[in-house]
Amino acid sequence: MKHVLGAKCVRCGREWPAEPNTTTCPACGGMLDIQYDYAAIAKEVSHETMANRTEQSMWRYMEYLPVQGLGNRPRLRVGWSPLYRAERLAKVLGLNTLYVKDDGVNPTASLKDRASAMAVVKAEEAGAEIIACSSTGNAASSLAGNAAAVGFPTYIFVPSRAPKGKVSQLMIFGAHVISVRGSYEDTFRLSQQAIERYGWYNRNAAINPYLMEGKKTVALEIAEQLNWQMTDYVALSVGDGCTIAGVWKGFKDLYATGMIDRLPRLISVQAEGCCPLNRAIAENKPWEPMEENTLADSIAVGVPRNADKALAAIRESDGVVVNVSDEEILAAARLLGRTCGVFGEPAGVTGTAGVKKALELGLIPPEASVVSIVTGNGLKDTPNAIKAAGEPISIDPDMGQLLDVMERL
Numbered sequence: 001m002k003h004v005l006g007a008k009c010v011r012c013g014r015e016w017p018a019e020p021n022t023t024t025c026p027a028c029g030g031m032l033d034i035q036y037d038y039a040a041i042a043k044e045v046s047h048e049t050m051a052n053r054t055e056q057s058m059w060r061y062m063e064y065l066p067v068q069g070l071g072n073r074p075r076l077r078v079g080w081s082p083l084y085r086a087e088r089l090a091k092v093l094g095l096n097t098l099y100v101k102d103d104g105v106n107p108t109a110s111l112k113d114r115a116s117a118m119a120v121v122k123a124e125e126a127g128a129e130i131i132a133c134s135s136t137g138n139a140a141s142s143l144a145g146n147a148a149a150v151g152f153p154t155y156i157f158v159p160s161r162a163p164k165g166k167v168s169q170l171m172i173f174g175a176h177v178i179s180v181r182g183s184y185e186d187t188f189r190l191s192q193q194a195i196e197r198y199g200w201y202n203r204n205a206a207i208n209p210y211l212m213e214g215k216k217t218v219a220l221e222i223a224e225q226l227n228w229q230m231t232d233y234v235a236l237s238v239g240d241g242c243t244i245a246g247v248w249k250g251f252k253d254l255y256a257t258g259m260i261d262r263l264p265r266l267i268s269v270q271a272e273g274c275c276p277l278n279r280a281i282a283e284n285k286p287w288e289p290m291e292e293n294t295l296a297d298s299i300a301v302g303v304p305r306n307a308d309k310a311l312a313a314i315r316e317s318d319g320v321v322v323n324v325s326d327e328e329i330l331a332a333a334r335l336l337g338r339t340c341g342v343f344g345e346p347a348g349v350t351g352t353a354g355v356k357k358a359l360e361l362g363l364i365p366p367e368a369s370v371v372s373i374v375t376g377n378g379l380k381d382t383p384n385a386i387k388a389a390g391e392p393i394s395i396d397p398d399m400g401q402l403l404d405v406m407e408r409l
């Protein structure tokens, strides 16, 4: 917290004190952005101080984070996920340099753990007793897990279409789960009403400005894992837009404090059947709601909650937008699995599907260097994994049948 200056509204520009339970701008309802004293941070950090750190989690970057400290409650180990050099995949795609950042290895198996771990710390600072959120799945399961680790009760609202794998996580972590028969938008609205009524701590993305600060740690890690030599592009899937806005904030923080000397361009990847943000960029006009027609449930967001920040991030980075079909998403799941040994859920591999498509469309050159963030693990959504990869060969326990099969392989 010692480097936090305040919270600035991205819409009207007013500045407010950054309290633990700060949400949106009291004047206009716009999203707030946490502001830092970069000169002070720059005095404390260097490539060398970072190299000597032993903390192997998102809390490695305390100078850049809006928290007092972590206290001594037991926490899950979030972040410091691996960055793999994906040489075989790069070759298949015809790309010079490709890295895969596998955030599916987080404790509840998605990048959302970074935001939820932050939410739990802020809820503690705020003296809250209960945390609530609505989510298509991963925000919910990550909140439930990170809250359970420190003993916080949670109320979680999910749309009834949420995959069973994710709902099962909630139940195992002991969350109070309310499955809403309606869209994500309906679910979100109901959760907001309940949060107001009961005074719960609000972990809804794009309402709570601290979540993005947690998500930005993926960018801090990428930069450090690249030895502070940024790639030309960073690709990721986009739903509400909090992740891409957080990633951009992380890179800008590093740039402002002299830790990297150039910023990457963002590749914003959405599903063809639900791409309100990419459409707004491509057509250079305000975003409009879209239907939620994609099997990538984590990015099936027709009314993006963080549109202002996400659009600003894509534009500021001179970003590339690319939309992919569900077939291309499933193909990317197979490709990542076979060439990297990385198993992503549909929204998890959508960024990689976008890299392939952007190359095919000539939106990025083959000489480019790219980091593709895999945002969630494939075990969360096994029906779609089976859809991507098919069923195994099935035989009786009989050597004759096996010989037949082997001949045909």
Ligand SMILES: *Cc1c(COP(=O)(O)O)cnc(C)c1O
Residues within 6 Å of the ligand: 110, 111, 112, 138, 139, 205, 237, 238, 239, 240, 241, 242, 243, 244, 298, 299, 301, 345, 347, 348, 375, 376
């Ligand atoms: C939430 C999520 C995203 C998208 O993040 P937004 O902040 O909604 O844009 C992408 N992939 C996975 C696996 C997610 O859970």
Ligand SMILES: [Zn+2]
Residues within 6 Å of the ligand: 009, 010, 011, 012, 013, 014, 025, 026, 027, 028, 029, 030
């Ligand atoms: Zn405002």
